[in-house]
Amino acid sequence: MSGASSTVTAQRVFTNRVNETTAFSRSWEGLHEALDAAEISPVADRLQGRRNVLTFYGVGGIGKTTLSQELERRLLAEAAAEDRDDVVSVRIDVSEDGACDLEGMLLRLRAGLGQLGSRWPAFDLALASYWARAHPGEPLQEFLDASPAVRRASRSIGLGEQIAATVGQVVPAGAGGLVGLAHHAALATYRAIRERVREGRLLSECDLFAELVEADADYETLSYFPYLLAWDLERQPRRGRAGHRPQACVFLDTFEVLGNRADRTVEQFVQRCVYLMPNVLFVITGRNRIDWADHATHGELDFTGPECWPNLHFSNTTAEPRQHLVGYLSDSDADSYLREAITRSGEPAMPGEVRERIIAGGQGLPLYLDLSVSHFVERLAREGQPSADHFGGSFTAVATRSLRDLPREERDLVRTTALIDRVDADMLRAGQPALPDGCVARFLRRPFLTHDDAYAMPYALHLALRLAVSEADRALPDGWSDHDRSRVAARLLRRLGEPLGDGAGRVATAQALESGLKLSGAHGVFDDWMVWAAQRLVEAGQWTHLDAGLTDGAAGSPEYRAVRTAIRGVKLRRSGRAPEAVAVLNGAEEGLAPSGLTAQLVRLHRAHALRNTGDYTSAADLYRGLVEGEFDAAARYWLCDHAYLNGRFAAALETLRGQHGRDAADEGERLRLIGHVWRVNARFDEATGVYTEAIALAREEGLASAEAKALANVAQTACWSGETATVSEAANRARELLDVVSNPVELVKVRSAEAVAAALADDPATARNAVADTRRLADGIGYRGGHNLADVAEILLHALAGDHDGARRTRSHLDERTRTSGGNTYWVPIVTSWIDGPDAAAEYHPEVDWVDGPGPALRRWAEVTGLR
Missing domain, CATH: 1.25.40 (Serine Threonine Protein Phosphatase 5, Tetratricopeptide repeat)
Incomplete structure (x- = not known):
């Protein structure tokens, strides 16, 4: 640090925690011995209690992360020494931004396990089914490359290529759709996988696989995918002369971030992952003992109580894996650490009296020892042999001394770093724009910063040190005020x-x-x-x-x-x-x-x-109130929709024709709303033309949801022209897409169109069933507008049967419902044209502004039914 030649050597030291390393070894060996001896695999028997969690918990700065990293290092080193390639590890710090995003976490697990082999068919095929629906138009490879942590893990094994190859073995034509080709290829892949599942020709022996492929593409479904990873892991071929089963260990660090949340949804997802992968050892480190074995957590988490986690209950003090309180280092261990951390010509550079003062003040807290070593090196470089009087005291006192050791510029960089989880050079320059680049570069080499290039911003201060710096800073003459912190935070x-x-x-x-x-x-x-x-x-x-x-x-x-x-x-x-x-x-x-x-x-x-x-x-x-504001485009669109709902058709058309969507999705919505106006004015050719344009745009852009909506609208239009074949074709194509991108509102519209088509085709029994289905589907999702569509079809059935009293009763319900909601009132004059004729119908809701006047519009509606 002084820049001069010196016989003093600083080195990183791991103080051997014998109890903890022994617990890990026993847990690792015991888990795999139990798996080998099990008559029924715990992967298949999901009622078996789980014994795959080893927990180390304790106060901040006690050395839990260092312990976790050392256990991982030893695991992989021992496997390499034995020339074994069937042992892998995955490390996730759950405190990092985005680390608990379920998609990213599962893909990091899949990438880690992918080191054991390229074939993970259950997981990869289910992921292909999920991705096509959950991320329409987004290639998986783009997602894999977006996060540094996921990118590094996936590129090391070619994860995108592995998944594409697995999918390609089942659906060769759709192999590229998931990873990088057009969205329609991914959808074709999903349909092919789903059809093979339904026919029982794909992974029928894998319990849950069919359910997960068919389920909605959401995080709730995704949180059960770890079962598929565990199933695939169990079927990886054994290796070597000894026939070892492939083995995996997942290290979850800083776990208190999940347990401290009021909403435990993320922890619930992570717990499912751990429970559903009983053939993987999870090593969890955090400040708090995990409470999964406590019945009090029932309702917040899925798997609770000692029956689910027999080894995690507080009463278990012997069986591994279990929960361990990470204690402070003994005086002897602390002294060994200080003797080895900095040496002169192979001998301890730190005098005994200095070590004694540090040990007495730190009481075995490893982070305290680290900071004291840094302080000793600074003093040694500046003043020669430091005095014992410069050491000891509280943790905050040590943090204060460490801050004082730094030049003023670097003190400001420490304070800046303490404000945010992670930094890089650009972030530090943003927080302290007046500092030269060389100062920032020197600061980033400081030993109290941790570095992990898995993240876009790779540098961080230990959380305990961040808190101590904030407290210690208030005691310094040049310490920051709250206003100073806010100004820097604003720049960050x-x-x-x-x-x-x-x-x-x-x-x-x-x-x-x-x-x-x-x-x-x-x-x-x-x-x-x-x-x-x-x-x-x-x-x-x-x-x-x-x-x-x-x-x-x-x-x-x-x-x-x-x-x-x-x-x-x-x-x-x-x-x-x-x-x-x-x-x-x-x-x-x-x-x-x-x-x-x-x-x-x-x-x-x-x-x-x-x-x-x-x-x-x-x-x-x-x-x-939002017009001409920042959300002007969205406000104007929804006001056009409101104008359409209230029968101000001319105004809606004028505005819509003068607009263009911000993107393909917006443009599709605009086209469809124009089509709605034409349709309810019985201008069916114009409506079909606009809907067809919307379908073409959606297909070109790979917008499956938009295509499904437009197809449902085509069915709603064709049903009034007696084109039963067109209705059937559009309805079937819409349902295929809606099976991929769920939108139950569109299913209501499709079913109501089929009700109208059946009624006009003189098939009242089929029409009545369709009306009942429309109401049932609408009630299931709370879609009030669905009852308007059902009322219209029901009134049509009454009118065609000559039951004008029944038609008027249903019309009364329709009139009340639409007046209350403030929309869709135009349906009342439309249905009245079937009962009392177009002239009488014009008297209902005269405020409706038909595009070419009430007479022509309502005559067209009356002619559609053949009643007038």
Whole structure:
């Protein structure tokens, strides 16, 4: 450090924790002996208690991460010494941003296990089925390359190629669709896999495989995929003369991050992974004892109680693997560490009296010893032999001395690093723009920084040191005030958002937003890029885990709290709990500037929630307030939709014709809404033409959901023209896509179209069944508009049968329902044209602005049925 030649040598030392390393060895050997001796594999028998979790817990700075890393190093070194290639490990620090994203975690597990061989058919085929539906248009390879941690793990074994090869053996034509080709190839792959599963020709011996392929493509389904990995692992060929079974160990570090969350959804997913992979040893390190064996966690987690985790119960003190409290180092071990950490000509460089002061103050805390060694080296370089008086004291005192040892510029860099989970040189320069590059480079070589190039920002301070630095800094003459911290945090926050241009991937966006929200909640700073990032992730359907683990943020600004509330509202609305979403979002604008971007975000999602509850009028009021604001395009589209719902057809058409979508998905929505206007005006040729254009656009862009919607609309149009073959073809094609990209609202529309087609084809029994199905499907998802479609088909059946009283009774229900919701009122004059003729029908809802007047429109509707 002094730059001069010296006989002093500093080196990293691992103080041998005999009990812990012995526990690991016994756990590793015992797990595989039990697997070899089992009459029924615990992978197949999911009721067996799990004995595959070894836990080390203790206070921050006690050396849990170092212990975990050393256990992994020894495991792999011993396997290499025995020339074994059937032992692999996977390391995940769950505190890192994005580390607990379930997709990324499972792909890191799959990449780690992929070192054992390239064939993992159950997992890879199920993943292909999931990916085609959950990520329409996004090649898997793009996702694999987006996160540094996933990219490094996947590239080491060619994960994308492995998965493509597995899929290609089953569906050669679709092999590229998952990894990098057009979305329709991926969908074709899914359909082919699904059909082979239904016919019992694909992995029928793998329990759960068929269920998981058929299930909805969401995180709930994905959280059971570890079972498939365990099943595939069990079928890997044994190796070597001894016939060893392939063995895997997963190290989960900083686990307290999950246990400390009020919402334990992420921990629930991780626990499922551990439970469903009983043939893998999981080594969990964290500050807290895990409580999975406690019955009190029932309802928060799936697998709870000593029956599920017999070795994790507090009463178990002998059987491995189990839970171990990581204790402080003994005085003897601490002295050995200090003697070996820094030497002069092979002898301890640190005098005995200095070691005694450090041992007395640190009481065996390894991080305390590390900082003391760094302080000793600094003193040695500056002043010669340090005095014992310079050592000892509390952990905060040691942190204070370590800060004082640094030049002023580097003290500011430490303070900057303590504000955020991870940094790189660019982030540090953003936080301290006045410092030269050389100062930043020197700081990054400091021994108290950890480095892991699996992450885009590879440097970090130990969490305990981050907290100690914040406390110690207040005692220094040049310490930062809260205002100083907020100013630097604001610069860091801006830097986090800089890479998030139009080309930024979902993973990078989600990780930046997660880091940004933590900074915002802790230091009262905010930046508008977080609003755009949240909206982008919501639009992409990636909203499920955004609010997990975020605290209320004691220093959080109103904008921070509003974004968190908006994300929660989206989560409620998308999960079918729109009334709860409205209640949550109602007070979210408190303290915000009415014209601010965050307030507009809240209003936009409150409007969406109101619309989902059927309150179109209140939703429209909010959309109007967003016109000419940041969400102008979305507001104008939904106002056009409201105009259409209320029969202001000419106004809706004029606005829609003057617009163009921001992207292919938006343009498809615009085309479809134009088609809706033509359809309810009985201008069926124009409607079909626009819907056909929307279908072509969706196919070109690989937008399966948009194509399914447009096909359902074609069926809704063709049914009024008596084109039963067209209805059947469009309905079948829509259902194929909806089997891939679930959208139950469109299934309601398809079934109502089939009801109309059957009624006009003089098949009342089939029509009645279809009407009943329409109502049942609508009730199942809380879709009130589905009953409007069912009423229309039912009124048609009554009218065709000459039952005008029955038709009028149903019309009365339809009129009441549409008036209450503030939309779809145009259906009342339409059905009246079948009962009382077009002239009488014009008297109902005269405010409806038919595109070419009420007379022509209602005559067309009357002629459609052949009744007038």
